[in-house]
Amino acid sequence: MSRAYRIRVSETLTRTLRAEDSVSTHLELLEVLPPEQMAELLREELKRRGFGDQKGELVRQDGDLTTTVDPVTGTVTVRSRAAQDLELEGNREGLAYDDLGPGEKNVRKALQQQLKQDLEKQAEHEQGRLQQQATERLEGHLADLSGELNQAVNRVTAEALKRKAAQIGQIKELTEDPQSGSLTIKIEV
C-alpha cells in the first residue's frame, strides 16, 4: 500500500537585469562657414554646456542618461541605461505516493520545472518594469534636451554669421536679442 509524501523543492534565481533605450536625431547647421569650422563652433558651444570630448565625439552624462553628439555629422544620440541585480527565491510543495522510485523523482522534477518557470516569469516582469523606467526616463528628458540643442544651434549659427560678416567687411554695428534670438549685423564693405 503506497503512502503519500510531501515533497518540497526550492530554487534561487540570480541575475543582473539590464535595460536600454535610445533615440537619435540630426542637427541641421546652416553652412555659413565651411563644415569643419561649423563643427568646431559646435564643439566649443557644447563644451560650454558640459559636454566632454571623447575620441572626437562630445559626451555628457545626466544621471543614467548619456547624450552623444558627433560635431562632424551632427548626429545626436541620447541613451538611457538601467541595471538591477535580481535575486529571487521560491519554494514549491507537492505530494508523491511513493517515498522512493520513479514517482517521487517525477514529482520533484515537475515541481522544480514549474518553480523555475515561475521565477523566470517574475524575472521577465521585473525586466519589463526596468525597461519601462529606462524608457520613461528617456522620454522625460527629451523635451528639455531638444530646447537646449535648439539654443546651441542658434548660438553656433549666430557666431558663424558674426565671423562671416567680419570676413566680408568691417562690422559697424551688431545687435543681438537673446529673447527673440534675432541678430542684426551692419557691415561696411
Place this chain on the structure above:
Amino acid sequence: MEANPLKPTPSGVGFFEGAMTTAAPRVVTTFEGKLLRILRCFLRHAPVDQALPLVLERNPRPPCLSRACVELVGDSLAKGCMLFLVRAGGWRRERHLRNGQPRDGRLWERSAPSDLGLTFSRHALEFLIWMTAHRPDDAKPPLDLPDAELTPADRLLLFLAYSALHDTEAGPPLRSRPVFAGHGLIRLAFPDDFAGAPPEPAPDFGRWVNGFGAILLEAMQPWLADRWVEIERRKSHVGDWTALHDLGLAQERVLTALTDTAEAAERPDLVRFLLRTAATVLVEGITPAAFIGGLQGKGPARLADRVEVHRQALALKRHLERLQRWERRARSVGYLDEGYAASQLWKADWERFGGEELAARAAALLRQVEPLTVQ
C-alpha cells in the same frame, strides 16, 4: 456568318478561335482545356474563382501538348499580354527615354513595332503545364525555371500569374519560390505580400531597366502608382506594430533596389510612379495618423522600437528625399554633359508632380514622428 456552337468531343472540349468563324472549333484534351482556362484567368479573361479549383488540383501530366493547344496558348499570350500592357497604362501619352533621348507618345508610338514583340521561351509553356499538373505547394517535381533563360515576356507571364493568384491560398506557396521571390516586378507591385520575408533573395531589377523589360515597366507606371496608393491608404487600418514595421521595411527594400538600378541605368523615368503615388497620397494637411493612426496598444516597450515602426511606416516619404537629391543633381547637369536629356526629363517630372511641395510635406511628416527634434 454563323458562329459554330461549342461542341464537346469524346477526348475533350472544343475552343473557339475567333468570335465568328466557319472553321471547326479547335479540339484539345481535358488537361489542355484546364491549362487554357488557367491561362485565361492569368490574362484576366476569366475570374480567378473559376480557375482556382483547377490550380489547386493535380492532373496527370501528358507526354506533350497538341499543336492546337500550343497555338491557342501562343495566341492567348500574344493578345492577352499586350491587352494588359495597354490597359495598365500603355495607352497613355507619356514621355520616356530611348537611348538617352526623350520620346513622346503611347507605348506603341515610343517604340518601333519590332521592339515590342513578345518572345516567350519554352519555359512559359513549362510553367503553364506545371501549374496545371501540380498544386502550387508541391515540392516535387520542382518548378524549374532558370532565371538566366527567362525572357522578359516569360517574366511578364509569371507576374500576371502571381497577380491573379496572390490573394488566394495559392499565393503563399508561389511567393516562397525563388523565381517569384526574386522577381523584381512582383516585389515592386506587391511589397505587402513580402512583408516579414527574409531579405534574400533580393529583388532583381537589372532586367527591368533595359530593353523590353524597361518598356514593360514604362507601360505599368500608372498601374504601379494605383497599387502603391492602395498600399499607403491601407496603412491606417494596420493595428499590429510588427506588421506595419515589416510592411515599411519591405517597401524600403524594394524601393532602394529599384532606384539604385534605375539610377545606374540612367532611367529616372522608370520611378515616375513614385511621384504619382506621392502626389495622390501626400495631400495638404496630411498627418502621420494617416499612416500610423491604426496602431493598437502602446506598442513595443522601448521608445527606439516604437520610433522605428513609425519611421518604417513612412518609407515612401523617406524615399522622396532621395528623389529630391536626383532633382538637385539634375540641375547641375549641363547641356553638353552626359545624361542631360535624362536630367531634364526628371526635372520636368519633378515639377509636373509638385516635387518640392511633396518633399516638404514628407519632411514635415517625418519630423512629427521623431521624439527628438532640433530645428
